[in-house]
Amino acid sequence: MKKRLLGVVIASALVGLTACTPINFGPLPTLPASPTQTLPAPIDDKLIGIFVSTDLPAGGRIDAVVTPDATPEYSFPGLAGFYLFSADLPGGAGTMTSASDSVLDVASSFANNQDTTTGATTNSMTVTGTLHVAGTDGTYDAFGSQIFQTPDGDIYVSPTDQGITVGLRNVGATTSLVFNQTATVTVRGKATTYDATVTLNIAVIDVPQKVILLQMSADNLPISRAEYDPGTLPAALTTEPGTAYIILQTDSADATVTRQIFDPTWTSITTFAPSPDGTCVGYRTALTWT
Numbered sequence: 001m002k003k004r005l006l007g008v009v010i011a012s013a014l015v016g017l018t019a020c021t022p023i024n025f026g027p028l029p030t031l032p033a034s035p036t037q038t039l040p041a042p043i044d045d046k047l048i049g050i051f052v053s054t055d056l057p058a059g060g061r062i063d064a065v066v067t068p069d070a071t072p073e074y075s076f077p078g079l080a081g082f083y084l085f086s087a088d089l090p091g092g093a094g095t096m097t098s099a100s101d102s103v104l105d106v107a108s109s110f111a112n113n114q115d116t117t118t119g120a121t122t123n124s125m126t127v128t129g130t131l132h133v134a135g136t137d138g139t140y141d142a143f144g145s146q147i148f149q150t151p152d153g154d155i156y157v158s159p160t161d162q163g164i165t166v167g168l169r170n171v172g173a174t175t176s177l178v179f180n181q182t183a184t185v186t187v188r189g190k191a192t193t194y195d196a197t198v199t200l201n202i203a204v205i206d207v208p209q210k211v212i213l214l215q216m217s218a219d220n221l222p223i224s225r226a227e228y229d230p231g232t233l234p235a236a237l238t239t240e241p242g243t244a245y246i247i248l249q250t251d252s253a254d255a256t257v258t259r260q261i262f263d264p265t266w267t268s269i270t271t272f273a274p275s276p277d278g279t280c281v282g283y284r285t286a287l288t289w290t
Contacts, residue, residue, distance in 0.1 A: 047181035047196040048155070049085020049127065049147035051076060054277070056143055057159030064147075064155040072100050076157045082279075084129040084200055085147045087155055095125075103129040103200070104270070104282045120191040130201040132272060132280040135171035135254075140202065140278055142166075144177045147198075166202050171256075174203045205280055206252035208272050214247040215240050231273030231283055238288040246287075264289040 062076045074083065086097040086108045097108045108127040114120070133140045145159045166175045177200050184193040208230040215223045223240045239246070246262040248269055262269055268287055272280040 044151045045148045046088075046183070046194055047146055047179060047198060048087050048125070048149045049083060050177065050179055050198045050200050051079060051081055051083045051145045051147055051157045052131065052142045052164075052177070052200060052202075053079050053081030053145070054140075054142050055080060056161060057145055057157070059159060062157045062159065064157070074098055074155075079145075079157060079159075081142070082131055082200075083147065084127060084198070085149075085155065086125060086127040087149050088153070090153060097127060099129050102275070102279050102281050103131055105130040105201075118190070120193070122193045122195055124195045126197045126199075128199040128201065130174075130203055132203050132205050132282065133166060133168065133278055134207045134274050134280050135204045136168045136207065138168055140166040140168055140204075142202075144179070144200070146179050146181075164202070166204060168204055171204050171206055174201050176201050205272060206250070206254060206256050206258065207274050208250050208280070209253045210251040211271050212249040212251070213237075214249065215243040216245050216247060217242050218244040228271075229273075230271065231281065233271055233283060233285045235284075236286040236288065239290050241290050243289065262287070 057079060059078070062079060064074055064076055066074050072083075076083070082100040082102055084099040084103050084106065086095050088094075089096055095108070095110065097106060099106045106127070106129040108125070111122075111124040113122045113124070142164050143160070144162045144164055145157050147155060147157055149155050162177075164175065164177050167173070179196075179198045181196045182193065184191050186192075211228045211230060211233060213226045213228070213233070215225075217223055223243055244263070246266075246269070248260045248262065248271070250258045250260075250271070252258070260269075266287060268284050270282050270284050272282055275281050
């Protein structure tokens with residue numbers, strides 16, 4: 001099986017469509033062909049993201065489709081899982097980073113550096129995100145595939161059989177799946193390099209069973225107390241007058257109690273709810289302090 005995989009690093013430390021249309025962000029600048037390539041894939045197809053599925057993907061290239069106003073907005077027919085990517089927009093209008101709702105803490109960075117002596121240029125891209133899975137018995141087994149973008153702007157998954165296993169008893173542990181791509185072309189003696197790193201962290205957390213929100217005064221006295229089932233907190237919350245800080249308590253299925261403190265410098269809080277697919281979906285609540 002031909003693979004586009006350059007490097008995979010796994011470090012233990014502790015994602016029915018209707019009215020779908022193919023994604024195409026328009027033409028991208030085309031690099032001249034090079035007689036020597038550092039990738040099995042065409043040098044112009046750039047690594048931009050990662051797709052993680054619990055089923056072994058099969059077949060060749062799977063093009064992305066977009067369904068406006070759907071959740072998730074992007075999908076890859078025949079694949080069920082979670083995606084993270086950062087794609088170029090048409091006409092050099094910048095980039096767009098997108099991820100499945102279950103992928104949180106998404107961050108991307110871009111850099112363009114030129115050597116003033118040799119004229120060599122390096123365009124670097126990094127994108128990271130975190131998928132939370134429920135800490136139970138057994139393992140979370142998944143397969144990672146690379147997401148590429150063509151010079152014409154098309155986005156597609158290149159399925160691989162690169163597996164990853166996460167032990168679900170290791171609450172607090174994080175396993176990272178990393179894809180790298182480095183591609184260089186040389187024109188008239190000047191080298192242009194594309195260097196990409198995509199990282200998806202898979203974090204094991206306690207299975208939430210109940211969420212308690214305490215609004216506290218400056219004298220450390222409770223002003224209000226509210227109890228919620230996981231995933232039912234409001235999308236926005238205005239604090240009671242006199243609230244100096246908030247205590248967020250999460251009671252887990254294994255009797256573990258976790259408490260977090262938020263002061264007025266925080267504009268939102270994130271809570272989690274278990275999903276049938278073994279992940280824990282994050283829900284953000286915007287905070288307005290009075």
